[in-house]
Amino acid sequence: MTALPQGSAPGPTADESAEAEVAPEPAEGIAAGDPAVDGADGGGGSAMASAGEPEPQSPGDSETPDANAPSEPGAEPEAAAEDARPDGETGTADATAEEESGPSEATAEEPGSAAGSEAADAEAPVVSEAAAELAAQRELRARIEQRKAEKEAPIPAGTKLSGQAADLLAAVRAVESGEKSGAAFFGGPTPAPRRPAPAQQSAPVRPRAPEPAQAPPTSADALAAVRAVLTRGGAPEALAAQVTGALGEQAAERLGADPWQLLAVPGVRPEQADGFARALLGAECRPDDERRAAALVGWILEQAAVQGHTALAADDVRKALAARSVPDPDEAVQQAIAEGVVLVFQDGLADEPRPSEDAEDAEGNAEETAEPVEVLLGLDRYALAEESLADGLARLLNSPVRDDGSVWPEGGELVRAVAGSGLVAHTGGEAARAESAAVVTAAAAAGLRAAGAAHAADGQRRLAQLAGPLAAFTVAGLLSGEGPGRDADGALALDVLVVQDATQLDVETAAMLVESLPDGCRLVLSGDPGVLGTAGAGLVFHDLLAARVCPVVASRLPDPGPVGELVSGIGIGELNQVEAPGKEVVIVPVRDAGEAVHRCVQLLADSIPRAIGIPPEQTQVITVGHGGSAGTRALNAALKQRLNPGPGRFGGFDPSDKVAYAEVPGRTMIGTVVGADAEGLRIDCAGTPVLVPKERVESALRHGWALTAHQAVGMRWPAVVAVLPGDAAQGLNRAWVYTAFGRAERHLSVVHGVDQALPRAVAEILPAPRTTRLAPLLHGLLKTAE
Helix, strand or coil, rough: CCCCCCCCCCCCCHHHHHCCCCCCCCCCCCCCCHHHHHHHCCCHHHHHHHHCCCCCCCCHHHHCCCCCCCCCCCCCCCHHHHCCCCCCCHHHHHHHHHHHCCHHHHHHHHHHHHHHHHHHHHHCCCCCCCHHHHHHHHHHHHHHHHHHHHHHHCCCCCCCCCCCHHHHHHHHHHHCCCCCCCHHHCCCCCCCCCCCCCCCCCCCCCCCCCCCCCCCCCCCHHHHHHHHHHCHHHHHHHHHHHHHHHHHHCCCHHHHCHHHHHHHHHCCCCCHHHHHHHHHHHHCCCCCCCHHHHHHHHHHHHHHHHCCCCCCHHHHHHHHHHHCCCCHHHHHHHHHHHHHCCEECCCCCCCCCCCCCCCHHHHHCCCCCCCCCCCEEEEEHHHHHHHHHHHHHHHHHCHEEEEEHHHHHHHHHCHHHHCCEEEEECCCCCCHHHHHHHHHHHHHHCCCCEEEECCHHHHHHHHHHHHCCCEEEEEHHHHCCCCCCECCCCCCCCCCCECCCHHHHHHHHHHHHHCCCCCCCEEEEEECCCCCCCCCCCCCHHHHHCCCCHHHHHHHHCCHHHHHHHHHHHHHHCCCCCCCCCEEEEEEEEEHHHHHHHHHHHHHHHHHHHHHHCCCEEEHHHHHHCCCCCCCCHHHHHHHHHHHHCCCCCCCCCCCCCEEEECCCCEEEEEEEEEECEEEEEEEEEEEEEEEEHHHHHHHEEEEEEEHHHHHCCCCCEEEEEEECCHHHHHHHHHHHHHHHCEEEEEEEEECCCCCHHHHHHCCCCCCCCCHHHHHHHHHHHCCCC
């Protein structure tokens, strides 16, 4: 049993201090500071309710007189103890005793006593005046002693109560005995509710948009305890903050009991966790330890999420466990399921054979049984996000938007589709962005609240040029409170929302966004299926297209110019030679990575500004990866030396350095270093000042003259230099080439050192598939659109 929650009353009364030892925990749903909770101790019988069955207290139980009145200053401990007696007497006996104990108490009862004495004197023998005085004094002293004894003796329950207090005690006893319900004794006015009554409105059908969770501050004691455990296990003490952030305040205890919990820290490998466990457990550390198996299953699925999967086939998990020397992978999977580490799904069933094209195949297939069900394993966070997203999309699609009274202006196919459906998918290249932006304009003309959102700040800038600055946001900004505000239910105050770059929506962000939309809101998801997918888990836009549950409008607008023609061909698997009379596309062959770096610097610093008229700050270098002899690190070092040499006095950065800041994984901001102070590094991102905290400079900030294609998604530049050294061949696929080349608006230079690997990647190599559950979930909720 615990006392009332902190903040439930301005200060503890004498009743509260005595009852704190026996008061039950507040019932679920009762907030601290609730009137019914604050006054519970003051009513006669509340202590009795605490000692009896833990039934919810009726509202009337807290409405005794002075239930919330503070105790008098200077109340003695004995009085406080008596006030909280379990028989329900709350100070009435004390008040009576005090009235009787003083000089005025005797006088208060003298009239009645005197009358009795006169009647007795009439019959008694005559005594002297002195004797009568002595007798009166003896009688008075006897009465005083009797009253003192009554005060000190136990008071029988209810004997000193009267009026409303006695009625309340009788009511409590009747309720406890089961004779009557609590409501039977309160026929008067309706008692005050436990919490302020909400406004009369229909219950919300969606949860409020989740607000970013703030990690609670970690105590110094918790960090010290974690450091001690890490030291005993031979792990670096620098991991203490990360371990505490992942495992909570009890991280030291959890880590000591299960050393493989170290795998919850990002970047820790299984072999490192095994070494840590051996140091802590000694001979007890075994490959078949159940704790190790459960932690490995969770780690395998977390790594799969990094690759974009929201679930994995159970067979793939078993294979990965076997590769980690788990003796019985099947038993390990069953153990992880039993402990709730993972969830089990059977989605994407093949319930019946597909019809064949001719009669002979149909006869053959008729004898075949249904394909075996594929069992999937997934982490609860992604499973819940996908299910929430599917429910939200179904809610929007089933909303009766045709009858909202809006009159849409004449428009293209996309505008007509949005006017008649709550959910529409729109596909197309860069030119198609104008079509989806036109939906925002048309909706506003129809008198609806409309807005558009893009993945990156650069996409927001381009959307603002088409739909107006007041209607253009980023998805992250919209979810964090920018834009149209919220209604009473916590939903975005919108009738139409257009999301560009929808291919970059991971399943958790998409779920948050859809949950934030009110009933009847129209949602347009617009994107280019050819670009690289999101850096997070899921493949939301592709799954929606594959499910075919909503109208899909494919843009017929071609991307303009030679660059647009080249990129459009890549999208269908063809690397065509295009006419470029204005040197819009230039191929620069190189023999090795060193030459690739040299040519890249030459193009950016000299050739493109001189021949095309585009300055270096408007040209972006894109390469396959960060490492390697021609990765972003090598290219940025060479470009800094040429364009802005300096000692790197601010953590490796100098003023005017071009930088890339990954505020969150999958979303990169490009800016220029302005300066540094005690708080961190200050950069300018297209006119917006941004502070990079000093503890994040090393991990989240890089030089930005050269990026990877994944970092460049959602942004465009007047000129792009795509660097393809010989060692980059294995990292190429059609989506990478399509994305990298498509970032150029006017000019594209290709530093080409991969020979035939480039056309082969465009024609044959597709991105690795992702295992997700959204499409079958949508099939279970909605009919396939005709």
